[in-house]
Amino acid sequence: MDFDKLKNLFIKEVNEIIAKTEALLLDLERDQDNIDIITEIYRHMHTIKGAAGMYGLNLTVRIAHLFEDVYKKIKNSEISVNKDIINLSFKALDYLKVLIKSDEADVSQKEIENLKNDLRRVIDIKEEQPPVPSAPEAKQLMTYYILFQPNADIYERGIRLTGIIEDLEALENKIISPFSDDTREQQGKLALFWQIIAVSDDRKKLENIFIFVPDEVEIIPLCEGNALENPEFVDFYNNLIASGYSSDHKDKLLSFCRASQGEAKPQQSDENSSEQRKQTRAVQTESFEGIDSVRVESKQLDNLLNLVSELIIGNSRLNEAVKNNDFQLIKEISEKLFTTTNLLKEQTLRLRLVPIKILFDAFRRTVRELAQIQGKKIVFATEGGDTLIDKTIIERLYTPLLHIIRNAIDHGIEPPDERVKLGKSEEGLIRLIAFQTNVNIFIQIQDDGRGLDPDKIKAKAIELGLIKPGQPLTSEEVYELIFMPEFSTAGKITELSGRGMGMDIIRKSIRQLRGNVEIESEKGLGMSVTLKLPSTLSIIETLRVSTNGVNFLIPLSNILTTEKINPFELNLVSGSYLPFRGELLPLINAREFFDLGGDQKKNEKLIVINLGTRKYAMIFEQIHDEVSAVVKNLGKLLQGLDYFIGASILGDGSIAYIIDPYKIVRDLNFVLKT
Amino acid sequence: MDKHKFVYFQLWEEYFAIDVDKIIEVMEMPKMAKLPKTPDFVMGVTNFRGEIIPVIDLRKKFMLPQEEIFSKRKYVIVIEYKSADYQNKIGVVVDRIIDVIEVEQYDITHFPELGSRYNPEFIFGVIHYDDKFILVLDIEKILEAAEVEILKNLDLTQTDG
Numbered sequence: 001m002d003f004d005k006l007k008n009l010f011i012k013e014v015n016e017i018i019a020k021t022e023a024l025l026l027d028l029e030r031d032q033d034n035i036d037i038i039t040e041i042y043r044h045m046h047t048i049k050g051a052a053g054m055y056g057l058n059l060t061v062r063i064a065h066l067f068e069d070v071y072k073k074i075k076n077s078e079i080s081v082n083k084d085i086i087n088l089s090f091k092a093l094d095y096l097k098v099l100i101k102s103d104e105a106d107v108s109q110k111e112i113e114n115l116k117n118d119l120r121r122v123i124d125i126k127e128e129q130p131p132v133p134s135a136p137e138a139k140q141l142m143t144y145y146i147l148f149q150p151n152a153d154i155y156e157r158g159i160r161l162t163g164i165i166e167d168l169e170a171l172e173n174k175i176i177s178p179f180s181d182d183t184r185e186q187q188g189k190l191a192l193f194w195q196i197i198a199v200s201d202d203r204k205k206l207e208n209i210f211i212f213v214p215d216e217v218e219i220i221p222l223c224e225g226n227a228l229e230n231p232e233f234v235d236f237y238n239n240l241i242a243s244g245y246s247s248d249h250k251d252k253l254l255s256f257c258r259a260s261q262g263e264a265k266p267q268q269s270d271e272n273s274s275e276q277r278k279q280t281r282a283v284q285t286e287s288f289e290g291i292d293s294v295r296v297e298s299k300q301l302d303n304l305l306n307l308v309s310e311l312i313i314g315n316s317r318l319n320e321a322v323k324n325n326d327f328q329l330i331k332e333i334s335e336k337l338f339t340t341t342n343l344l345k346e347q348t349l350r351l352r353l354v355p356i357k358i359l360f361d362a363f364r365r366t367v368r369e370l371a372q373i374q375g376k377k378i379v380f381a382t383e384g385g386d387t388l389i390d391k392t393i394i395e396r397l398y399t400p401l402l403h404i405i406r407n408a409i410d411h412g413i414e415p416p417d418e419r420v421k422l423g424k425s426e427e428g429l430i431r432l433i434a435f436q437t438n439v440n441i442f443i444q445i446q447d448d449g450r451g452l453d454p455d456k457i458k459a460k461a462i463e464l465g466l467i468k469p470g471q472p473l474t475s476e477e478v479y480e481l482i483f484m485p486e487f488s489t490a491g492k493i494t495e496l497s498g499r500g501m502g503m504d505i506i507r508k509s510i511r512q513l514r515g516n517v518e519i520e521s522e523k524g525l526g527m528s529v530t531l532k533l534p535s536t537l538s539i540i541e542t543l544r545v546s547t548n549g550v551n552f553l554i555p556l557s558n559i560l561t562t563e564k565i566n567p568f569e570l571n572l573v574s575g576s577y578l579p580f581r582g583e584l585l586p587l588i589n590a591r592e593f594f595d596l597g598g599d600q601k602k603n604e605k606l607i608v609i610n611l612g613t614r615k616y617a618m619i620f621e622q623i624h625d626e627v628s629a630v631v632k633n634l635g636k637l638l639q640g641l642d643y644f645i646g647a648s649i650l651g652d653g654s655i656a657y658i659i660d661p662y663k664i665v666r667d668l669n670f671v672l673k674t
Numbered sequence: 675m676d677k678h679k680f681v682y683f684q685l686w687e688e689y690f691a692i693d694v695d696k697i698i699e700v701m702e703m704p705k706m707a708k709l710p711k712t713p714d715f716v717m718g719v720t721n722f723r724g725e726i727i728p729v730i731d732l733r734k735k736f737m738l739p740q741e742e743i744f745s746k747r748k749y750v751i752v753i754e755y756k757s758a759d760y761q762n763k764i765g766v767v768v769d770r771i772i773d774v775i776e777v778e779q780y781d782i783t784h785f786p787e788l789g790s791r792y793n794p795e796f797i798f799g800v801i802h803y804d805d806k807f808i809l810v811l812d813i814e815k816i817l818e819a820a821e822v823e824i825l826k827n828l829d830l831t832q833t834d835g
Binding site: 549550551594595596632633634635636637638640641643646647649653654655656657 | 705707708709710711712716719720721724725726727728762763764817820821824825
């Protein structure tokens with residue numbers, strides 16, 4: 001078990017190194033003589049080689065070794081960096097990823113040979129020099145014959161027979177046939193013995209099962225591949241054992257295998273599957289693996305531990321004070337506990353924050369590849385990679401960001417010749433920027449491409465019947481149009497972005513994170529898409545309001561203003577619009593909307609909600625206080641109730657619902673349709 | 675061989691049982707918050723060990739009479755159930771907890787589908803015990819149906835508004 005843990009740690013570390021190397025390669029591509037980068041790559045490969053050797057990943061060792069040699073030669077100025085080497089390096093990295101992930105099981109021998117030859121070609125080595133002399137040949141499935149005849153004294157030696165049998169049972173492909181020795185049985189001794197057909201890619205694994213009883217077992221390879229997949233073999237075996245055990249089974253099976261081995265054509269299937277693997281690998285470069293572990297500074301852990309011990313001390317002091325009925329002391333301790341828990345909350349939430357760089361780096365490779373496919377030249381720059389963001393948000397940002405970036409490459413950036421004609425530099429620029437304000441994190445994707453064409457958008461919207469011809473629209477309202485479902489200004493569906501997400505889906509997924517999407521654009525100069533996100537998903541700053549005893553929390557970031565109001569004296573326009581500072585706002589009375597009951601009071605509160613492009617007003621009975629709410633899920637049963645982001649437990653243990661301001665207006669008519 | 679333990683309880687004048695394996699806790703009626711825009715049988719939500727869980731009223735779900743036949747004390751059984759991909763917890767309000775009983779698998783008989791006030795899908799079987807017929811609830815099925823009903827209710831209120 002411990003070994004598995006270590007190995008997982010190893011995989012994580014190697015993956016980190018691979019990611020770093022990938023970033024370095026991208027740098028190297030722009031700066032081909034940078035000796036620091038080359039040395040760094042060389043060093044990383046050396047590390048991978050060493051670590052993989054420790055875990056017996058021999059293929060990985062060889063690839064890393066050759067990779068390392070390439071960069072050693074570059075370092076010593078024996079060869080120089082070129083496009084070929086960079087591309088080959090990316091390819092090798094991809095193979096390393098798969099090798100490590102699949103424990104070297106998922107790559108065919110042939111592919112590896114090809115890669116090794118390519119690498120050798122670069123460094124001009126004719127003969128292979130195996131880095132680990134005793135390395136066994138690559139693993140291949142083998143069907144083994146095992147005869148296990150434990151001596152009668154096995155229990156006295158403290159050996160658990162059941163343990164061995166359990167291990168055998170755990171093998172993936174096997175037939176286990178138990179027999180009994182009559183003469184021994186009559187003597188009242190352990191008479192069981194087993195004949196086993198087992199398939200494994202490593203004889204060692206089988207030998208390890210019998211590690212304490214090596215003299216009582218016989219392991220013989222029968223045939224290559226998995227003979228248990230061959231029904232004839234299984235029939236043959238079953239016929240053999242039908243009449244009990246005989247010592248000639250082994251020889252009969254061996255000759256059966258030799259006879260059938262001639263017909264087998266393993267080569268073909270191998271090639272098929274390698275083709276499939278190639279495809280899966282192509283997909284793999286386009287997915288973000290998510291974050292299943294977070295690095296924490298040990299100082300942070302110490303802090304947490306300190307806070308926890310303070311809580312425990314506080315708790316026992318509190319018990320004491322309660323026993324003594326010392327109200328003054330209870331009050332004192334309670335205040336202290338309040339501070340401590342708040343600190344603990346903050347510290348714990350901070351643990352979930354990771355730098356957004358992880359995500360940015362994942363896109364560098366994507367941009368490079370997409371640009372290559374499309375024959376466009378693109379410089380990809382990132383800024384603010386150190387911005388900390390909740391790990392859950394990062395995971396859910398990958399897909400929307402990917403699609404925005406794809407849109408920029410596909411529709412935004414012009415082909416090089418067109419750019420030159422327009423007087424722009426040949427290389428397009430895509431910038432990915434992150435920055436943070438007090439409560440929000442902004443992620444901006446800028447490109448210097450074509451930008452949006454308001455006339456084209458309007459024409460399309462008229463065609464789709466979204467607006468009337470001649471309807472006056474502000475530029476904000478025009479951009480709002482491209483968020484309508486299935487709206488696309490590009491005439492054709494391209495392989496890259498056409499079948500991906502539309503802007504409406506992008507916005508939807510960002511809103512699920514309680515964020516918003518804004519677009520700015522200048523025709524011919526480029527476009528920028530800004531994602532505004534809360535800095536952490538789990539805590540929201542809110543205002544607590546209530547009607548008829550039911551508590552609601554409204555995110556502060558969406559509240560424009562609050563006012564006293566008398567619901568009986570509203571001069572509503574066309575039934576449900578409230579004139580407010582020269583604007584008409586849709587009005588929602590929470591009492592009716594949520595069906596809360598109770599009588600309308602004369603003195604209620606108006607809360608104006610701002611969604612960026614839209615505003616509306618809500619009426620509640622009372623405004624209480626500001627609450628920094630820890631968001632709790634309402635669970636699956638109530639997931640349909642999406643007026644709420646979730647609920648939160650208040651200081652007195654009661655529950656308040658956190659309103660999702662976007663969902664409330666879902667059914668109100670969209671301003672363009674009125 | 676195959677014994678199962680059940681919590682055996684009363685709702686109005688009828689007897690029911692739920693498999694203990696599905697139960698996390700039985701507690702006295704906790705403080706509850708009303709939940710807007712939900713069907714009648716959803717009593718609200720409550721704070722259970724720092725998690726917010728919905729509480730449903732089985733009497734209302736089964737459309738049993740609302741008259742109280744006991745003193746006001748009621749109990750909530752907290753149930754954990756698995757749906758497609760994750761674990762859910764939910765509280766179920768009952769009138770009275772009677773006992774925990776141990777029953778052989780073969781003592782749970784088939785529920786006659788005809789002439790019952792209950793949807794036979796919700797009843798896993800019947801235990802004849804203590805001269806009473808105890809209906810074993812298929813709690814997952816009930817909660818699945820409740821989920822659908824909550825969604826439906828939501829659609830209605832939306833078109834109304």
